[in-house]
Amino acid sequence: MRCVGTVIRGIRTPIVKENDDLPTIVVDSVMAAKESEGFEFRDKDIVAITEAVVGISEGNYVTVDDIAQDVASKFPSKNIGVVNPILSRNRFSIVLKGIARGMDKITLQTSFPADEVGNGILDEELLNESEYNLGSVITEKQYTETFGSWIHPFTGINMIDFYRELIEEEDCEVEFVFSNDIKTILDYNTDILTCDIHTREKTVKTLKDEGANVFGLHQILTEPVGDSGCNPDYGLLGSNKATEEKLKLFPKTGDAVVNEVQKRLIDLTGKQIEVMVYGDGAFKDPVGKIWELADPVVSPAHTSGLIGTPNEIKLKYVSDNKFADLKGDELKEAIKEEIRNKDKDLTGQMITEGTTPRVLTDLIGSLCDLTSGSGDKGTPVVFIQGYFDNLSND
Numbered sequence: 001m002r003c004v005g006t007v008i009r010g011i012r013t014p015i016v017k018e019n020d021d022l023p024t025i026v027v028d029s030v031m032a033a034k035e036s037e038g039f040e041f042r043d044k045d046i047v048a049i050t051e052a053v054v055g056i057s058e059g060n061y062v063t064v065d066d067i068a069q070d071v072a073s074k075f076p077s078k079n080i081g082v083v084n085p086i087l088s089r090n091r092f093s094i095v096l097k098g099i100a101r102g103m104d105k106i107t108l109q110t111s112f113p114a115d116e117v118g119n120g121i122l123d124e125e126l127l128n129e130s131e132y133n134l135g136s137v138i139t140e141k142q143y144t145e146t147f148g149s150w151i152h153p154f155t156g157i158n159m160i161d162f163y164r165e166l167i168e169e170e171d172c173e174v175e176f177v178f179s180n181d182i183k184t185i186l187d188y189n190t191d192i193l194t195c196d197i198h199t200r201e202k203t204v205k206t207l208k209d210e211g212a213n214v215f216g217l218h219q220i221l222t223e224p225v226g227d228s229g230c231n232p233d234y235g236l237l238g239s240n241k242a243t244e245e246k247l248k249l250f251p252k253t254g255d256a257v258v259n260e261v262q263k264r265l266i267d268l269t270g271k272q273i274e275v276m277v278y279g280d281g282a283f284k285d286p287v288g289k290i291w292e293l294a295d296p297v298v299s300p301a302h303t304s305g306l307i308g309t310p311n312e313i314k315l316k317y318v319s320d321n322k323f324a325d326l327k328g329d330e331l332k333e334a335i336k337e338e339i340r341n342k343d344k345d346l347t348g349q350m351i352t353e354g355t356t357p358r359v360l361t362d363l364i365g366s367l368c369d370l371t372s373g374s375g376d377k378g379t380p381v382v383f384i385q386g387y388f389d390n391l392s393n394d
Contacts, residue, residue: 002393004386005386005389006384006385006386006387006389007039007384007385007386008367008368008371008382008383008384009033009037009039009382009383009384010371010372010377010379010381010382011029011030011033011379011381011382011383012029012033012378012379013025013026013029013053013378013379013380013381014029016053016056016057016380017056017057018056018057018058018059019057019059020056020057021057022049022053022054022057022058022257023257023260023261023264026047026049026257026261026381027261027264027265027268029381030047030265030381030383031268033383039385041265041269041270041271041273042271042385042386043271043272044272044274044305044387044388045271045273045274045383045384045385046273046274046275046276046306046364046382046383046384046385046387047261047262047265047273047274047275047276047381047382047383047384048275048276048277048278048364048365048368048381048382048383048384049257049258049261049275049276049277049278049380049381050277050278050279050368050372050380050381051238051250051251051254051277051278051279051295051300052240052248052279052380053380054251054253054254054257054277054301055240055248055249055250055251056248058251058252058253059229060229060230060231060248060249060250060251060252060253061228061229061242061246061247061248061249062221062225062228062229062230062236062239062246062247062249063098063228063245063246063247064094064097064098064101064245064246065098065101065245066098066221066225066226066228067094067095067097067098067099067101067102067220067221067236067247068098068099068101068102069102069225070102070220070221070225071098071099071102071103071193071220072102072103074215074219074220075102075103075191075193075213075215077191078102078103078104078105079103079104079105079189079191080099080103080105080106080107080189080191080192080193081106081107081108081109081185081186081188081189081190081191081192081193082096082099082106082107082108082109082192082193082195083109083182083185083192083193083194083195083196083203083207084109084110084111084115084116084182084194084195084196084203085108085110085115085163085195086115086116086117086119086195086197086294087110087115087119087120087121087159087163088117088119088294089155089162089241090240090241091239091240091241091294092195093162093163093166093241094239094241094244094245094246094247095195095217095236095239095247096163096166096167097166097170099193100166100167100169100170100172100174101170101172103172104172104173105172105173105174105175106167106172106173106174106175107174107175107176107177107185107188107189108163108167108174108175108176108177109176109177109178109179109182109184109185109188110160110176110177110178111178111179111180112127112134112138112178112179112180113127113134114289116196116197116198116199116291117197117290117291117292117293117294118284118285118288118289118290118291119152119159119290120150120152120289121147121150121159121160121178122143122146122147122150123147123150126146126147126150127147130146132146134180135180135181136178136179137177137178137179137181137184138177138178138179139177139178140175140176140177143160143176143178148160148161154288160176164176175188182194182203182206182207183206183207183210185207186207186210186212190211190212190213191212191213192207192212192213192214192215193214193215193216193217193220194207194214194215194216194217195216195217196216197237197293197294197295197296198293198296200216200217200218200237200296201216203216204216216235217235217236217237218233218234218235218236218237218296219235220235220236221235221236221249222235229249230249230252231249231250231251231252232252233252233300234249234250234296234300236249237250237295237296238250238279238294238295238296238300250279250295250296250300251277251300251301254277254300254301255301257275257277257301258275258276258277258301258302258303259275259303261275262274262275262303272305274302274303274305274306275302275303276299276301276302276303276306276361276364276365277299277300277301277302278298278299278361278364278365278368278369278382279295279297279298279299279300279365279369280292280293280294280295280298280365280369281293281298281365281366281367281368281369281370282298282358282362282365282366283366283370292366292369298361298362298365298366299361299362299364299365302361306360306361306364307359307360307361308359308360309358309359309360310358310360310363318335318338319331319335322338323335323338364384364387367382367384368382368384
């Protein structure tokens with residue numbers, strides 16, 4: 001009898017650089033781990049590759065000047081409203097630097113008390129004690145007087161001050177406004193660049209319906225500027241700081257990578273291995289209040305066997321209800337039989353209540369993100385076994 005269910009291994013690889021043969025690196029690293037750790041491959045094993053090394057290997061970069069040129073071509077007035085940027089030095093500062101380099105003035109509207117992914121912008125206790133509420137429009141002067149001394153407890157900086165200095169260093173004028181109503185920006189400008197991630201389509205449509213000239217961040221650098229990189233699907237969303245003048249974009253060749261890695265692994269192992277590219281996990285930190293998902297999707301590419309949602313019964317529910325009078329081995333065997341005979345689609349049935357109603361790639365990608373981390377672990381590939389197993393699999 002098997003005593004272990006799902007097993008996750010972070011796979012160490014060589015440091016990936018531009019133009020490296022990533023499929024070869026991934027396959028060779030997984031096969032070397034197999035020899036080192038002594039595991040055997042099974043059908044429905046999963047190999048997951050972080051989006052960072054996919055983007056690096058394909059050389060998908062843009063410069064601050066590339067961003068400035070594309071933004072200026074879309075907003076020839078050089079005076080725009082920038083709505084709902086996330087407050088991130090890694091994710092947005094270089095993007096904002098490019099926007100400012102291409103503009104003469106920016107009115108920057110942020111939500112409060114935090115941005116879209118939970119990065120704080122003010123002291124919430126001060127907000128509760130102040131004359132303002134979540135429906136207020138707060139001017140830059142009012143913010144400075146009431147909340148301007150606030151320093152983020154993790155980063156040690158005030159992002160409004162940081163963004164102001166960054167914009168002004170590009171000889172661009174800036175005015176801040178704080179509002180949770182995206183239409184507030186229309187009181188300042190009708191040339192608008194929206195920067196929200198997960199509500200991007202709705203935000204663009206809402207402002208366009210008001211007659212504004214609107215582009216979303218997902219519509220910037222969808223095509224190359226000169227010999228720059230680009231992302232046809234997500235533009236600048238999902239990008240990360242590479243240097244003070246360069247961004248790594250979200251990968252655009254993920255489908256080719258996962259299909260090639262899958263083909264090679266099936267040829268080598270004779271097993272049906274599934275492969276995916278993953279970025280941020282889709283989870284929220286209850287202490288720091290940060291929602292990890294600053295990428296436009298968790299998985300920009302994956303093989304077909306990872307499409308769908310879990311189809312699981314809730315063991316606790318079955319044990320407490322249908323088999324309340326059973327114990328020990330008799331209970332275990334009864335539950336195993338229940339699993340073996342479950343419907344192929346349990347949607348809407350009480351027996352699934354309490355299971356996780358999310359797509360597989362979001363769940364698996366979150367598992368991978370937590371495993372590989374974002375620092376110095378050196379494991380940009382994650383190997384998962386037994387994810388699709390259940391108690392009935394011996």
